[in-house]
Amino acid sequence: MGFMPPAKRAIAPAFTYAPVLQRLVSLMTEHHSPIRPVRRALLSVSDKTGLIDFGKALAERGVQLVSTGGTAKALRDAGLEVADVSDITQFPEMMDGRVKTLHPGVHGGLLYVRGNATHEEAANKHNIVPIDLLAVNLYPFEETIAKGADYDTSIENIDIGGPAMIRAAAKNHDGVAVVVDASDYGAVLADMDANDNKTSFKLRQxxxxxxxxxxxxYDAAISNWFANEIEDDAPTYRAVAGTLAQTLRYGENPHQNAAFYTTGDNRPGVATATQLQGKELSYNNLNDTDAAFECVAEFGTEQPAVAIIKHANPCGVALGGSLAEAYEKALRCDPVSAFGGIIALNGTLDGATAEKISGIFTEVIIAPDADDAAREIIAKKKNLRLLITGGLPDPEAKGFTAKTVAGGMLVQSRDAGRVMPADLKVVTKRAPSEQEMSDLLFAFRVAKHVKSNAIIYAKDNATVGIGAGQMSRVDSSRIAARKSEDAAREAGLTEALAKGSVVASDAFFPFADGLLSAAEAGATAVIQPGGSIRDDEVIAAADEAGLAMVLTGMRHFRH
Structure with a gap:
């Protein structure tokens, strides 16, 4: 649509608009033409999904096809007439295909400004023909490294000519349409059909x-791979990128926009899971489901484990002789908070466990698999999402996390730290019993997934009280103790679940008051990182209270 002057203007006479209108129309025609003809298309793709149909559709619209290597072969095998890039460059493809499109004949055809007399003159002088449409997808570098390819194979899958052409065509989008995703083939053809075999400026933008x-x-994937290969935890430039997996209804709150992006990491979880049923996952669902699955993965597959998450914090975690037993033990910790929660399992969801889970309202279940009986039971709950991952994430795998702050980004390696029995140091007169030691290790693994300040009471490899995200560690301890009392009443018991339990703290006790609060709640043994300047006071208080205490030397702050 051209520039339209106001119908009435009292201040200036009408004739003053004529040169303004003429200049604006000239600028729009010269630099931002609404439509451009497509006479020649260069197609060079690694992923040939939809290629043949797209090539045929272009040919039917009178577009000359130019291509390279395997793409050209695929098009010719489909009966299409295709010119080689070497016909344009008058230079052979060489060096195992490394050098074929890096040539003025190609980049001149992509970059010269249509309608610019100087550019047109140069193109004519050097026999450079216009390329009006470029369809390129890149060597599969991300897929290659995801499969664990060796160094040389990974390097060979770094595309050079493709990104160069894409960037050239994108810069000159006023005259060239550039397609990097097969899902856009249909949009290009529809736009051409609507514009007499021309593309619109809006589409090209x-x-x-x-x-x-x-x-x-693509470059972010390569740079991060290199940083990992050379073990550079803080490269000068850090790029983070992803591929849109889902546009979400909203973010944490309805007034926030949100989307879900995958990074190409093949780590089992929400990004790689198959959703078998249920409505679309929300921002909070995805965040909480990830938290739940990472938590349950801490326990591997040696013993059935279940984690119930609410607002990214565990409200119950347990091990059991079966998943059904583990679920019952996890639910007992905080049945009120579990309502509307996320449930993660470390094994195949079976019918007995599915039956128990379906007894209360649950948002999401995530597990490595689900048997037929479980699927049939869950299918009756149409809004309940069931996600199948095919495996568990490795809690010790390398990786990094990122968080935006005003004007920047905080990047850190994933918390892959795990405390083993040999890492523990007994610092009290009394050493933990065998059962206490088992519960201490269990509780500390759960603590890693609870927002700091975190206090976890555990008994018989099940949480019995959790205090999360408080400004004071004493408050977290008191909340966890109160939760254990509430859970006991819910179960019809007269004694708080924390009686005879062990307690874990994600960071050291700065004063003895937090530890004494745990002792008052009924804890008999303590696990904590240590490292406070008052460790001696805390240890002395533990001895006086008859508590056994071990230090881990590792903390698990989670903000």
């Missing part, structure tokens, strides 16, 4: 934006 995002994500 959108495609260009997507093209730059794609090359940025």
């Amino acid at each position: 959108r495609l260009a934006a997507k093209a730059y995002a794609r090359t940025a994500a």
Whole structure:
């Protein structure tokens, strides 16, 4: 649509608009033409999904096809007439395909400004033909490293010519349409059909934006892989990128926009899971489900484990002789908070466990698998999401997390720390019993997944009271103790569940008051990192209270 002057303007006479209108129309025609013809298309793709149909559709619209290597072969095998890039460059493909499109014949055809006399003159002088549409997807670098390829194979899958062409075409989007995603083939054809075999500026803008995002994500994957290979935890430039998996209804709150992006990491979890049923996952669902699955993964597959999560914090975690037993023990810790929660399992969801879970309202279940009986039971709950991952994430795997702050980003390695029995140091006169030691290790693994300040009471490899996210460790301890009392009343018991339990703290006790609060709640043994300047006071208080205490030397702050 051209520039339209106001119908009435009292201040200035009408004739003053004529040169303004003429100049604006000239600028729009010269630099931002609404539509551009597609006469020649260069197709060079690693992923050939939809290629043949797209190539046929372009040919039917009178577009000359130019291609390279395997793409050209695939098109010719489908009966299409295709010119080689070497016909444009007058230079052979060489060095195992490393050098084929890096040539003025190609980049000149992509970059010259249509309608610019100087550019047109240079193109004519050097026999450079226009390329009006570029369809390129890149060597599968992300997929290659995800499969654990060796160094040389990974390097060979770094695309050079593809990103160069994409960036050139995207820069010159006023004259060239660039397609980096097969899902856009249909949009390009529809746009051409609506514009007499021409593309609109609006479409070319959108495609260009997507093209730059794609090359940025590609380079981010390469740079992060290199940083990992050379063990550089703090590279000078850190790129984080992802691929849109889902546009979400909203973020943490309805007034916030949100989307879910995958990074290409093959770590089992919400990004790789198959959703068997239920409505679309929300932002909070995804965040909480990830927290639940990472928590339950701490316990591997040696013994059935269940974690129930609410607002990214565990409200019950337990081990059992079966998943059904583990679920009952986890639920007992805080049945009120478990309502509307997320449930993660470390094994195949079976019918007996599914029957128990379906007894209360649950948002999401995530597990490595589910048997037929379980699927049939869960299917009766149409809004309950069931996610199957095919495996558990490795809690010790390398990786990094990122969090934005004003004007920057905080990046750290994933908390892959795990405390083993040999790491523990007994510092009190009384050593923990065998059962206490088992419960202490269990509780500390749960503490890793509770927001700091975190206090966890555990007994018989099940949480019996959790205090999370308080400003004071004493408050966390008191909340956890109160939770154990509430759970006992819910179960019809007269004694708080924390009686005879052990207690874990994610960080050291700065004063003895937090430890004494745990003793008052009924804890008999304590696990904590240690490292306070008042460790001696805390140890002395533990001895006086008859508590056994072990230090881990490792803390698990989680903010």
